[in-house]
Amino acid sequence: MSDSLDALERRIAELRAEVRRAVAARENALARSLRGDLRRAEQAWDAAVTAEAPPRPREAEVSLMPIREQVHQALALLGVPTSAKLVVAVNAAFFARELRGSQLTSLRRDEERSFRSDPYARPYYLCAALTDRLSPARGLLADSTWPTELRVLGPLSPRVHFLTSTMRIAEHLTRLAEPPAGAVRLLSRMAQNIPGAAAGFAPADPVIALRAAGAELEVHRAADAAQRSEVAARAARQLSDVERLFGVTAMNTLRGAC
């Protein structure tokens, strides 16, 4: 593009010189047609220069979507219980929306209140991930429509969740024609902590990241699934509906303590 701009500028300079010469030689007809050429060249230059101006960066806009919808969308993308921080990062990277961590703090409590007063009235609830003591895990959000196995945690689960979310982000990036820069940065940062997924500080390649994360995930998958199904079975046996979604408080955990 800038090559054609340079060519146009040269052409404009030449045309101006020719117009000057034609006027000096009193060749009015020639001067008029040259002025016409000059004007067209200038218009072409104007068009070229504005076309080349970089598009305005997408600004984080205040979304009209309710916060719980935004969180739900991010969770649907990631597919595993996720910390508020990662929800905010994914929401900003893929949906260019501004969400603050502090907006999420009361979310789980509100959801629990809503469920208690009118169970299953909503298609989904943003609920808690459950620790092996069946208490709500600190700071992790989950989707009530996920099976219990997916919402409980074993010792390996944080790593499995990290690898899974990296893979989901990488997959999502491969589907996008123009991956948003923020999302590539997010993936690169995560990939740096997975062996073989990223080289130094260079932007991560989603395909390589996907493969590397998948390879590590294979190592942990079976053990994690076994640990989780054990916790899930215990949850199914011991907990009421609302406890299965939002966990039991610390004192109650004593009866289910391992």
Place this chain on the structure above:
Amino acid sequence: MNRLQERAFLNRLEELRGPVPARPHDARAIAALAANPGCARRSVMDAAGIDKDRTARHVGFPAPFGQSQFAITRGNGFEALVKENGCAELLRVLRELLGLPIPQVGYRDVESVGSHLRHSHTRALIDHAAREEEGTAVFYDHPLFSLEIAGHTSYLEPDVVAFQVGGRFHIVEIKSFALVDGQAEPEKVAAAARQAAVYVLALRTLLADLGHDPERVSHDVVLICPENFANRPAGALVDVRKQLAVLTRQLTRMTRVEHLLSGLPEGLTFDLAPGEDGTPTRSAEELAEALRRVPARYAPDCLATCDMCMFCRDEARGCGSTELLGRQVRDQLGGVSRVSEALGLAEGTLEPAEGQEEIAELLRLANRLREESLR
């Protein structure tokens, strides 16, 4: 010490503290104990659990410490970064540093049980981990240890404990000062090492208590710092054997403060009991007078570690003590304990006492050299 003596000893300490609750020691405070082992004033005050900060404030010499809010926020932010996503960043560093194998990624958040159960839960988890032969490596986030210090239990919160193959536990210390080109400020590293040594000691005590080999806690602690102005965590192993030795000695000394106590006048107290308006009822002069009854050993490095530093410095200045000049100079001055005395010896206005001939000669030589160079 038999039970009766122990009771008497604890009573004496309580008398010194007055009717206020003992101030629990945090790791920073315990680590600072090792900084000036020879100071009787400090030993007594620490053993009795006296709030040194409030004491210093009350006598009008508040210590110029306290972290800035900015530094605290930065520290917390960095710690959160290292620990997010199940310690993903820490895992990378440990894989590079210790060769942690791929399958070992377990993570347990001890805090998930609620604060009142954290200590017993930490105990149970560590016991479980130590029993398992080749268990999965586990990061224990927010563990809570305890350490007995002169009859009081202090609770300590290390950043993370990592369990590693070869059956060894490693204490992880997360600090937000920068590692530039593989180098960090030596004083900050030393302070971090002292603090980590306290955790190593606490974990060793716990293991011994549970009937395991305390040596399974590595004396190499993992120090995590941001690298080269970026916020990317990097790690280094720091050997804290020396700090551990100093600390252990210091803690045993603290339980032996009784001989220090026996030298103190009857009825001495550093009582800070607050009146109705919250300020101590005792007058500042009276308290200062009581403090002066216990000898201090001031050195300029106290300024970095002890809450009482400004008071002791003022006192040392007031009597022209050579301690003001730092440990090195003081050691070179041998038995000369006053600045005026040293000057007298140097200028020849004072006759050297027995045993002072050598130092007097050196001082005169130094004085002559000074005169010549000023001429």
